[in-house]
Amino acid sequence: MLFSLAVTLGLAASALAVPHEKRARAQVISRCTVPNTIALTFDDGPHIYLRDIVNLLNSNGAKGTFFFNGNNYGCIYSTANADNVKYAYQQGHQVASHTWAHKDLTTLTWDQIHDEMWRVEQALTRITGANPAFMRPPYGNYNNLVLDASGVRGQSVVIWDFDSQDSLGASVSTQKGLIDGLISNHPSTILSLEHEVYDSTAHQVLPYFIQKLKAAGYRMVTLAECLGKNPYQSVVAPSSRDGNWHC
Known part of the structure; x- marks a missing residue:
């Protein structure tokens, strides 16, 4: 009996000593798999140009994927930003994680990485009801710790090929x-990287890119569609704004 108790306590102590949970390492995605598709993906929002980009995509029968931060250009919970995020989602575009504050995840500890991931996932679920299945690390930087953390969180890591x-x-x-x-x-x-700006430069480039893609016969779809995967781990009813909606 005493021996069994000692073994049990020893196993518990060993488990506590493990620095992080071991699960399957996240898949790294750098290209689409469904032929004749392109995923236009936009980083670093929500920003003031989000609705303009969504409307441009809509007018061209295109879908985009938006990798959102929680607090980069501004707080995702602000009334304007939350409304624009919800607008993009309700228009059929995909929302995904770009982490909370756009930090280089390879410089962070295990707990800090999870905090960067969890806070933006929570915000997106509150605003849209959707828990993202994809995460893009800021600067495209990742290491095995980041991949392990993403695996624990049930997400794939997405880079780009253009x-x-x-x-x-x-x-x-x-x-x-x-x-x-x-x-x-x-x-x-094509899995294309853009950023959520629609200034004088982007105002000339993005429509040009879209027209070139249409002329070449590509289907402009969400990231999930170009991979044949689900965009979200789960979808529930969005939350009502309350005191927790702050950065």
């Missing part, structure tokens, strides 16, 4: 040249 270089300040002509080169190669699928 970068418009809008975040690097590429000129209109440079971005259009990258797009022309991409289209001329006509890959079977």
Whole structure:
């Protein structure tokens, strides 16, 4: 009896000593799998341009995927941001995680990584009712700890295979040249990285990209559709605004 108790206590102590839970490491996705599709994905929002981008996509029969932060350009819980996030979701576009504060996850501890992930997941579930199945790490940076944390949270990690270089300040002509080169190669699928801006540069580039894609016969779909996967781990009724909606 005493021996059994000692073994039990020893196993419990060993479990507590394990730094983090071991589950299947998250899959890293860098390309679509459904032929003739492109996933236009937008990082770093919600920002003031979100509704403009959604309306542009809608007018072209396209769907986008928005990797949202919780508190980057502004608080996701602000009335305007929450309304725009809900608008994108209700229009059939996909919402996903870009973590809470856009920190480089490879510089954080296990607990800090989970906090960055959990806080934005909670916000998206409160606002839309959807718990995202996909996470894009800020700067595209990840390590095994990040992949393990994403695996525990039931999410896949998403990168890209085409970068418009809008975040690097590429000129209109440079971005259009990258797009022309991409289209001329006509890959079977495209997983494209954009950022949630629609300033004077993007106002020229994004419509150009969309028209080129349409002319080339691509279907502009959500990330989940271009992978043949579910966009969300679960979907419930959204929450009502209360005192917890703050950054």
